[in-house]
Each structure stands twice: as structure tokens, then as C-alpha cells.
Amino acid sequence: MTDPYSDLGAQDIALQERIAAAMEARCLEPAQIAIRKAYMEDLHLPEGARALELGSGTGHVTRDLLELAGAATAHGLEPSPVMVDRARNSFDGDDRLSFDIGDAKATGFADESFDLVLMHTLLCHVPGPEDVVREAFRILKPGGVLAICDGDYSTATAQIADFDPLDQLIKFMIHQNVTNLWIMRQISGILAETGFQLGARTGHGYVAEGEAAYFLTVIDRGADRMVEDGLLFAETAEALKSEARRRVAADTFFGFMSYVSQIATKPHSL
Ligand SMILES: C[S@@+](CC[C@H](N)C(=O)[O-])C[C@H]1O[C@@H](n2cnc3c(N)ncnc32)[C@H](O)[C@@H]1O
Structure with missing residues (x-):
């Protein structure tokens, strides 16, 4: 099966809802907020800056563009109607924030519209990430900032001993x-090729904390998917889910992944 996030709007509503709940759990974890804070607080935007998040999901990261990056307005573009509805409901009442259905490869915005474009865990899901980077270049103002953050997915693990199931x-x-496990190892080349000036590249270690809410969604979805694919009996899947919860209760659960952020700027003169 192909990465469902690469065409989320076409998946059945129950799957979109399940993914939305997992995204929201991840967004709200303090360790995830700390990663976003670490790379967004240093972006130095002009007064009244207009920001755009491509692949805005449940909208929590779009809101960070106001709270952490200091933008005056932030817009989220996202192909899944379930996600867009959820974002609108969550942030109804804040007229600095807006959300629409759309595609990061063809946003429909005029050239040089934004001071900041963000892609937070978007590009790993997009076949042809070069097209999204080119679109960001087009819609950024000269001097505008592109911020990209994604997982370095080969580092994801819950392993606490040899042969841990x-x-x-x-x-x-x-x-x-995940469509492209290696996107953050390839992105600097794509950005340079498109004409961006490269800024800070930073690694962020994510360790699941407390109730490990997000990692448990990964384990549950993985176990259920293995049942659907005939790889596990339903009872075995339930046993693995219980194992994860027992580890959380016993403080022996370990979940880890590295994230990498990359900042880039559109030059003033091309
Ligand atoms: C892992 S989620 C991340 C959501 C949000 N940025 C966050 O970090 O919570 C990836 C999102 O990218 C969206 N997406 C995938 N392909 C896209 C495309 N071509 N244009 C815009 N969004 C896309 C998916 O629908 C999904 O909501």
C-alpha cells in the first residue's frame, strides 16, 4: 500500500479521522512543541509578516507561525477536508488564522505573496518534493524565509533490547x-538547485515522554495494519498493543526519532 498521507483527501473518512487524531496527539506533546520552538523562534520576520504552512493538517503548527515565529497572519493549505474542518473548528475565533483545501504543488497564490513558508513533516509524504520547493520559491517574497522540518525516519525506533518485537x-x-525516508538528507541539494540560500540546519532528538501518546498511535495503527495485511492474528496485535501500554505503565517504554530542520532564504536579487 502506498503512503496514505500522500493523498489523504482520497482516503476513507475513518482513516482520515484516525490520522487526524494521531497528528493532534503528536502536535500537543511537549517534546514536539520544543522541536518547533527550537527552529521557529529564530526566523526574524518583518513587521506584519504573512506566513503560510503547506500541509497544515490539524492546524496546530500553523498557529505556531503566530505564537512562535511572530507572523501577523498565518494560512494553512491542506488537501484533506477532514483536516481542514478540524483546523477551522479548533481555531475558530482567531481571525489571524485561516485554512483552505489545496495542493502544495499548485497553491494558486500570486508570486511573492508570503514572508514565510513552512513545511513541517510534509515533504516526506510528497512524491516529487522538488515541485513543492519550486512553488514555495515562487510565492515567497525576495528575502522571504522557507522553514522545513521533517523526520529522519530511518532513526525511528521503540527497541529496548535485541529482537524486540x-x-x-x-x-x-x-x-x-512515509514516501521518502531520506528527505532531510536530500533537501539541501534540492534547495540549492532551486535558488535558495541555505541557512541553519539543526538536528532535534525526539524521545516519547509520559504517556507516549503519539508513539502509541503508531504502534496501534501498525498492529491494526498488520492484521489487515494478514501478517498478524487480531489477538497477537492486541497483545502487542498491551505490551506497549504495560511498558508505559512500568516506565520501560522507549520511543525515539531524530528530526532535522533546515532554514533557507529566497535571495533579494535573482
Ligand atoms: C504528517 S501530516 C503533518 C501535518 C502538520 N504539518 C503537522 O505537523 O501536524 C502531513 C500533511 O501533509 C498533507 N499533504 C500531503 N500531500 C500534500 C500536498 N501535495 N499538498 C499539501 N499538503 C499535503 C497531508 O494531507 C497531511 O495532512
Whole structure:
């Protein structure tokens, strides 16, 4: 099966809802907020800056463009109507924020419209990321900032000992749900080729904390997907989900992945 995030709007509503709940759990984890804060607080935007998030999901990261990056307005573009509805409902009442259905490869915005474009865990899901980077270049003002952050997916693990069966669920989910595992190792070349000036590249280690809410969604979805694919009996899947929860309760659960952020600027004179 291909990565469902690469065409989320075409998936059945139940799957879109399940993915939206997982995205929201991830957005709200303090360790994830710390990653976003680490690369967004240093972006130095002009007064009254207009920001855009491509692949805005549930809208929490779009809101960070106001709260952490200091933009005056932030717009989220996202192909899944379930995600867009959720974002609108969550942030109804803040007229600095807006959300629309759309495609990052063909946004429909005029040239030089934005001071900041963000892609947070978008590009790993897009076949042809070069097209999205080119579109960002077109719609950024001269001097505008592009911020990209994504997982370095080959580092994802829940392994606490040799041959740990829980880790297989993580590897399986990454294999099923990520189009390009290596995007953050390739992105600087794509940006330079498009004409961007490269800025800071930073690694961020994510360790699941407390109730491990997001990692548990990964384990549950991985186990259920293995049942659908005939790889596991339903009882075995339930046992693996219980194993993860027992580890959380016993403080022995470990979940880890590296993220990498890359900042780039559109030059003033081309
Ligand atoms: C992993 S989610 C991240 C959502 C949000 N940025 C966050 O970090 O919470 C990736 C999102 O990118 C969206 N997406 C995938 N392909 C896209 C495209 N071509 N244009 C815009 N968004 C896209 C998906 O629908 C999904 O909501």
C-alpha cells in the first residue's frame, strides 16, 4: 500500500479521522512543541509578516507561525477536508488564522505573496518534493524565509533490547506511511538547485515522554495494519498493543526519532 498521507483527501473518512487524531496527539506533546520552538523562534520576520504552512493538517503548527515565529497572519493549505474542518473548528475565533483545501504543488497564490513558508513533516509524504520547493520559491517574497522540518525516519525506533518485537511495528509503519525516508538528507541539494540560500540546519532528538501518546498511535495503527495485511492474528496485535501500554505503565517504554530542520532564504536579487 502506498503512503496514505500522500493523498489523504482520497482516503476513507475513518482513516482520515484516525490520522487526524494521531497528528493532534503528536502536535500537543511537549517534546514536539520544543522541536518547533527550537527552529521557529529564530526566523526574524518583518513587521506584519504573512506566513503560510503547506500541509497544515490539524492546524496546530500553523498557529505556531503566530505564537512562535511572530507572523501577523498565518494560512494553512491542506488537501484533506477532514483536516481542514478540524483546523477551522479548533481555531475558530482567531481571525489571524485561516485554512483552505489545496495542493502544495499548485497553491494558486500570486508570486511573492508570503514572508514565510513552512513545511513541517510534509515533504516526506510528497512524491516529487522538488515541485513543492519550486512553488514555495515562487510565492515567497525576495528575502522571504522557507522553514522545513521533517523526520529522519530511518532513526525511528521503540527497541529496548535485541529482537524486540515492538520495534517491528515502528519499522512497518514507517515503511507503510512515509514516501521518502531520506528527505532531510536530500533537501539541501534540492534547495540549492532551486535558488535558495541555505541557512541553519539543526538536528532535534525526539524521545516519547509520559504517556507516549503519539508513539502509541503508531504502534496501534501498525498492529491494526498488520492484521489487515494478514501478517498478524487480531489477538497477537492486541497483545502487542498491551505490551506497549504495560511498558508505559512500568516506565520501560522507549520511543525515539531524530528530526532535522533546515532554514533557507529566497535571495533579494535573482
Ligand atoms: C504528517 S501530516 C503533518 C501535518 C502538520 N504539518 C503537522 O505537523 O501536524 C502531513 C500533511 O501533509 C498533507 N499533504 C500531503 N500531500 C500534500 C500536498 N501535495 N499538498 C499539501 N499538503 C499535503 C497531508 O494531507 C497531511 O495532512
